[in-house]
Amino acid sequence: MTSVYEQLLVREHLAKATPAGTLSEADETRFKERVKELLDEQNAVIVAHYYTSPVIQALAEETGGFVGDSLEMARFGARHPAKTLVVAGVRFMGETAKILSPEKRVLMPTLEATCSLDLGCLADEFGAFCDQHPEHTVVVYANTSAAVKARADWVVTSSIALKVVQHLHDQGQKILWAPDKHLGDYINRSTGADMVLWDGACIVHEEFKAKGILDLQKIHPTAAVLVHPESPASVVEVADVVGSTSQLLKAAGELPNETFIVATDRGIFYKMQQENPDKRFLEAPTAGDGATCRSCAHCPWMAMNSLERMIASLETGSDEIQVPPELIKKALVPLTRMLEFPKD
Template identity: 55%
Template sequence: MSSLAKTVPLELLGRIDKLAQSTQPAMSLDDEEKATLTAKIKRLLKEKNAQMIAHYYVSDDLQALAEETGGKVADSLEMANFGAQSDADMLVVCGVRFMGETAKMLSPEKTVLMPDLNATCSLDESCPPKAFAEFCAQYPDHKVVVYANTSVEVKALADWVVTSGNALEIVTHLKEQGEKIIWAPDRHLGHWIEKETGVEMIRWQGHCIVHDEFQTYGLMELAKEHPDAKIIVHPESPAEVVDLADVVGSTRVMIEAVQNLPDQKFIVATDYGIFYKMQQLAPEKQLIVAPTGGKAGSCISCAHCPWMAMNGLQNLADCLENETGEIVIEESIRLKALQSVERMLTFSREKGLVKTNP
C-alpha cells in the first residue's frame, strides 16, 4: 500500500470551495455580439502576431476561434509543446493560470496573456508551495514528481513535471531507474498511476473539484439506462468511478476513444467542455455527461470547471486590445521550474507522446 503524504487541511479545502463559488463566468453574449467580438479578435491576433492556445475545457466559441486562427486546442501537454515551438510574438492562453505560467516558462521572450488571471485551479490551490516544500524536505532521497496542474513555484521544487497524457510512461521510467517517488497533487490520479505501474508513491492529497464530484451511484444508474454505452473516465476521478470505466485516460485518450471505437454511445466523466472536440471529430456519436451527484451528492462544479468558464470572447478581446492579463514570472523561479518541464517535454518528444508543430 502506498504512503499518503497528508490530508489537505480542512481550512484549505474550505478556501478552495469559496474560491470556486465566488468565480464570475464569462458574460453571456448574443449572436451579433459574438460575431463582432470574433472579428475584432481575429484582427488583433493578426496585428500583434499573436496565437491562441486553448484547452479542451473552455467554451466552444473559444475552441473554434483558436482553430480558425491557426492556434491550438489541446490538453495541457500539447498546449505547452505548441507554445514552445510557436513563432508568434504573443501567446494568448485560454485556460487556467498554470497553463499560462507554463507557456511563459518555455517562451520567456514572448508576451503571454490570459483573459483572466484569476482563473486558477483547485489542484494548484490544494498544493501550496511552502507546505509542499516542507513535506519534500522530509524525503531527500525521493524524486519529486508533480502534475502539470500546479503553480510555477511548485514546479520549481520538482524533478519532473507530468501530465495525465505522459504520467504513466514517466513514472514507469523512474521505476526502471529504481527511484523513490513523491507525487503531487492529485490523489486520484496518483492512485491510478500506482495501480497501473506497480509503483508505490508518497502521495499529496489534493483533488480536482470537477472530477472529485463524479460518484458511482449516479454513474451506475445511468449505465443501467444506457447499457450499450461505453463509460470513459479521466483518472482524476475517484478510484471507484475509474473502476467502472471501459476507457481511462487523459483528455486526448478520451477524445480518441470516442473517435475510434465502433460504439455509438458514450458516458463521459470529465469536464463537459470536451464535448465540443468529441462531437467535431465524431458527430454521429451520442455523448452523455456522467452525473456528479450520488444519493447525497453536492455539486460544486457540475462537470464544468468554474475557472475555465471565466474565459470568454469579451475578456479575450479586452486582454488582446489592452495587453492586460500578462503572465510575469520571477526569473530565478522560472529557471528552476523550467528544468522539470523541459525534462518532461524532452522525454515526451523522444517517446512520440507529443507532435512537432508543422
C-alpha cells in the same frame, strides 16, 4: 498535506469565479471579429484547452491557433513563432507557456482563472513535504504553480504521468507525487511503484459517481465509459477507457460504440462531437445540481474565459503572465524532461 486553510482558499476562489455571460449571436460575431483584428495586429495566437467554451475553441481553430490538452498546449506554444500567446485555460497553463517561452508575451483572458489542484498545493507547504521525503523523486502534475514545479524533478501531464512513473519505478526510484491524490492512486495501483501522495483533488472529477454511471448504463447498455484518471477509484473501476483528454478523444473515435458516457469536464464534448458527428456523448453523473455540486461537470474557472475578457486583455495588455527569472530557470528543468520524454 491539504490543510483546512487550503480548503477554505478553494472555496473562496469558487465564490469569486464568475462564468462568462451568454452573448447574442450578433455580439458573438462582433467580438470574434474584434479578437481576430487584435491577433493580427499583435502577432498573437490563441492556445486553448479542451475545457474552455466551444466558442473559444472554435475561434482558436479559425485563427490558426490550437486546441488541446495541457501537454499539447505547452508544445504548441513553445514552437509557434507568434510573439504573443493568448492562453485560454487556467493560470498554471499560462505560467507553463511563459516558462517555456520567456521571450514571448503571454496573456490570459483572466488571471483569476485558477485550479483547485493548484490552490490546494501551496509552495511552502509542498516544500516542507518534500523535505520530509528526501529520498523520493519529486513528480508533480502540470496543474501546479511555477513555484511548485521549480521544486520538482519531473513535471507530467495525465497523458504521460503513468509512463513516466513506470519509467522511474523500473529504475528503482521512490516517488513523491503531487497534487492529485486520485490520479496518484491510479498510477500507484497501475505501476506498483513506491509512492507517497499529496492530498489534493480536482473539484470537477472528484464529483463523478460510480453508481450514477452504472445507473446510466442501464438506460444505455451499449455505451462505453470514458474516464479521466483524476476521478475517484470507484469511477475508474467502471471505465472502459481511462486516460487524458487527448486519449479519451482518441478512444471516442476508435471504439465502435455509438454512445459514450464521459467522466471529465463537459467542455471536451465540443471536440468529441466535432470529430464524431454520428456518435452520442453523455455527461457522467456527478453529485447533482444545487448546493452539493461545486462544479457539475464543468470547471468554474475554465468558464471564466470569454471573448470579452480576451479582447480586454489584448487591448490593454492586462492579465499578462509574469514568472520571475529564477523560477523560470528552475522550473524549466522538469518541464524540459516532460517535453523530451518519448510520446510512445
